[in-house]
Amino acid sequence: MLVSALPHFRAAGYETHVLSTGVDRGGFAPALERAGCVVHHIPFDRRLAFAHRFHRLVAAVKPHVTHVHCERAAPLYAGLAAPSARVIRTIHACFDFTGTLRLRKGGERWLCRRVFGVIHAAPSPSVRDNERHRFMNDTALCPNWYDDSRFFPPTDAERHAARRDLGFAPDDFVVASVGNHEPVKNYHRALQAIRQLPPERRVRFLHVGRPIDPSTGESLPQLAAGLDLSDQARFVGQSDEVPRYLHAADIHMMPSMREGFGMAAVEAMASGLPQILADVPGLADFKGIAPGVVHASPTVNGLAAALAAMSAISDAERRQAGLAIAVAARSRFSTATGVARYVQLYGSSNSC
Incomplete structure (x- = not known):
């Protein structure tokens, strides 16, 4: 900032x-x-x-x-x-x-x-x-x-290139989350929610940030393996290339138990991504910013229901909603x- x-x-x-x-x-x-x-x-x-x-x-x-x-x-x-x-x-x-x-x-x-x-x-x-x-x-x-010189919606060519470089198929439903792993971020429930969706939805979880909680030693890759999600989840660690990872995603999910503001959510909005946000302080503030910003209970069932609904929407509809979200983010948070x-x-x- x-x-x-x-x-x-x-x-x-x-x-x-x-x-x-x-x-x-x-x-x-x-x-x-x-x-x-x-x-x-x-x-x-x-x-x-x-x-x-x-x-x-x-x-x-x-x-x-x-x-x-x-x-x-x-x-x-x-x-x-x-x-x-x-x-x-x-x-x-x-x-x-x-x-x-x-x-x-x-x-x-x-x-x-x-x-x-x-x-x-x-x-x-x-x-x-x-x-x-x-x-x-x-x-x-x-x-x-947010840094509006770095975060903006990709062109179709940029999006296809990002997905290709990261190995995602055209029909994969890529859910990105950006943030370091710690209990308040609630990633363990996000993984359990993804586990509930049927294989035909082709959900792929893309996590950017520290994957291990330094206070407990808990590892997100190990949690994913325990849920048989290793083939569906990718943990890239901390990176200076967050925009590129967001360009490869279909939606952004922030399942936190609380936030002061939700900076990662705003950067993802500016990148043209629909949102699944936990209905908690700091994220509930984004209600009504634009259609395509969905709030859910930060529970396994709440997140799973939101993921199921978002994955059922066509790619064209998600892209259209994401562009409107990006305009709203820029007008408020540039x-x-x-x-x-x-x-x-x-x-x-x-x-x-």
Whole structure:
């Protein structure tokens, strides 16, 4: 998102610095630097030395706007940056904190808003509503955007080439899912749902992303093998060629138990694919965007029913619906549209 947005931010007068607080700079740091970002790295530490190093960075860079994206230590960043900069914080997930943690997080948001003047933003109505109801925290709605220079509907020739290169037959019904495997993504139920469809539907599952859950060691290829789906499922791992895989698909499925926004769904919409989305926070927000975006219960039976209905539609009908979905996605979630919302929050007269 940031790489695609940098030309728009520069056009509005903004230079972008990025702070990584991970153990290392992160694998995407070189791409950010090639795009024109200045990347700083201060590994997070709960000791006072970390706060001191961050404060020195703020004093050196002198930002007009500090944009916080993390839940961890958000009040620290806001408190140290607020005296000299406008502070925006985007809350990227529907945090379901309860008990004393909920009270503490609500207090942190109050402190940031009322004392430090932080403007909170939410990428989706689901996050906005969760913040309001759980933490009494009002947020500005600023949906995420996709890279519209990379994600767009393929031509017929591009689609046929992608399917041929990946070994899919013309009558295969290819279901793509993009995302790293972890419990909340619900891929185990998606595989069980595919198992319910009869062989004559020729369902093929194409997964792009990390196929092994690092926290549990659970493997999607092993799950598929246990369901006798090895011949129907392909796991390509993490890839920079997501558009090519989407071009080979007939539909996109996102069976997650919850999402903050559903970026992979938007990228697939922009690529002209009909959608099967779980009817959960973060994905339910896409209801009514266009015909061909179907919501289903994130259960085996719910996903199986949606797959059966979608596979029964002709290829021509799916392609027509997908093109309309792509138009709707571009009008709502293009890079220029998303950046404009944040420039408005930043204050368009500021230049940094």
